[in-house]
Amino acid sequence: MPIPRPPKAVTFDCWSTLIADQSWEETRLHRQRSLVEIAARRGLELDLEQARELIEGSWQQHVESWRSGGFFGAPGAARWIVGEIQTRGLPIPVSKLDDDLVAELVAAIENATDGVGTQVVEGAAEALNAVREAGISTALVCDVGFTPGRFVRRFLKEHGLQLDHYFFSDEVGTPKPYPPIFQAALKATGAEPSQAVHIGDLKRTDVAGARNAGMGTIRFVGVHNDQWQSPDTAGEEADAVLEHWADLPEVLGI
Numbered sequence: 001m002p003i004p005r006p007p008k009a010v011t012f013d014c015w016s017t018l019i020a021d022q023s024w025e026e027t028r029l030h031r032q033r034s035l036v037e038i039a040a041r042r043g044l045e046l047d048l049e050q051a052r053e054l055i056e057g058s059w060q061q062h063v064e065s066w067r068s069g070g071f072f073g074a075p076g077a078a079r080w081i082v083g084e085i086q087t088r089g090l091p092i093p094v095s096k097l098d099d100d101l102v103a104e105l106v107a108a109i110e111n112a113t114d115g116v117g118t119q120v121v122e123g124a125a126e127a128l129n130a131v132r133e134a135g136i137s138t139a140l141v142c143d144v145g146f147t148p149g150r151f152v153r154r155f156l157k158e159h160g161l162q163l164d165h166y167f168f169s170d171e172v173g174t175p176k177p178y179p180p181i182f183q184a185a186l187k188a189t190g191a192e193p194s195q196a197v198h199i200g201d202l203k204r205t206d207v208a209g210a211r212n213a214g215m216g217t218i219r220f221v222g223v224h225n226d227q228w229q230s231p232d233t234a235g236e237e238a239d240a241v242l243e244h245w246a247d248l249p250e251v252l253g254i
Contacts, residue, residue: 001194003216003239005253009191010131011182011210013200014142014152016223018124018161022117030115031055031146034108035081042101044085054081055109062145069178071170074146078105113147113155120159121223123245128161134254137189139165141182141198143175143205165189176200177209186213197252199242202226203235211236218242218251 012018021027032051039046046054058077065072082102132138140163142152149168156163165188169175172184186196193214200206201224207217219238222245240251 001211001214001216001239003197003218003251004195006134007136007191007197007216007252008195009137009139009186009189009197010252011139011141011185011189011196011198011215012128012163013198013202013206013220014140014156016201017121017199017220018128018140019118019120019152019155019159020223021113022119027112027116028052028055030112031109034112035105038101038104038108039085054084057081057084059146066143066145066175069174071173071175073144073148073170074106074109075102077109077146078102081105109146110148110151114151118155118159120161121245123222125159125161127245127248128163130249130254131252132162132164134249134252136252136254137165137191138163139167139185139189141167141176141185141200143169176202176205177212179209179213182209182213182215186215197239199248203237207238208235218248220245 032048032055035051035054036046036048058080061080062072062077065076079102082105128138142149144152149171152168153166165185167181167184169181172181174180182198186193189196197216197218198206198210199218199220201220203219203226207219210217217238218240220242222243242248242251
């Protein structure tokens with residue numbers, strides 16, 4: 001489908017499109033250390049390597065759920081980690097594996113990104129402002145992982161990135177590429193699918209999801225280029241590929 005020039009609405013992906021982690025490695029390490037500390041308070045000795053295995057294992061569970069259209073997130077990760085501790089027979093009394101432990105793990109997993117920090121993708125603020133100044137309605141269409149939508153909304157505000165509408169997979173209940181999150185954004189902006197374009201970095205979720213909704217598609221590759229075919233990136237190419245945000249006004253005809 002050709003990109004409408006100019007569009008009535010533009011929807012944006014979030015991670016690796018508008019903002020990014022300061023350091024994914026530091027965020028992961030933050031979660032590992034938190035797990036070690038939480039376990040220690042309950043009499044369980046975990047080392048960083050064991051914590052890494054649990055955190056990475058829970059992330060794989062999240063990815064599998066995400067691919068199938070479900071939501072796992074930090075709550076699912078916390079429950080899975082507790083289950084793994086029980087399954088592995090680690091020396092911790094079952095009475096200590098309670099709801100308070102799950103809640104503490106959820107908070108630690110969710111807060112890691114906040115603890116390490118996020119940054120604006122170069123040129124994203126200027127591109128977003130150019131779209132809004134052209135009178136085009138904007139919406140965020142964002143899949144969340146271990147960092148919930150309420151956190152991401154705050155990160156965007158702190159970075160001065162303002163959109164007209166916000167849709168997060170943990171709040172809508174369905175991730176990309178499934179229709180509900182795109183349909184919600186289109187309804188909010190008042191645009192017909194043929195009048196709208198979605199910008200994101202992943203072929204499987206952003207490009208395929210928006211295209212199936214009847215929208216024009218732009219793949220932003222300035223941070224992450226999913227040229228290598230994997231289960232999360234495979235799919236057809238977008239209507240346009242954008243390497244630099246400074247080129248967006250020309251692509252949109254604004």
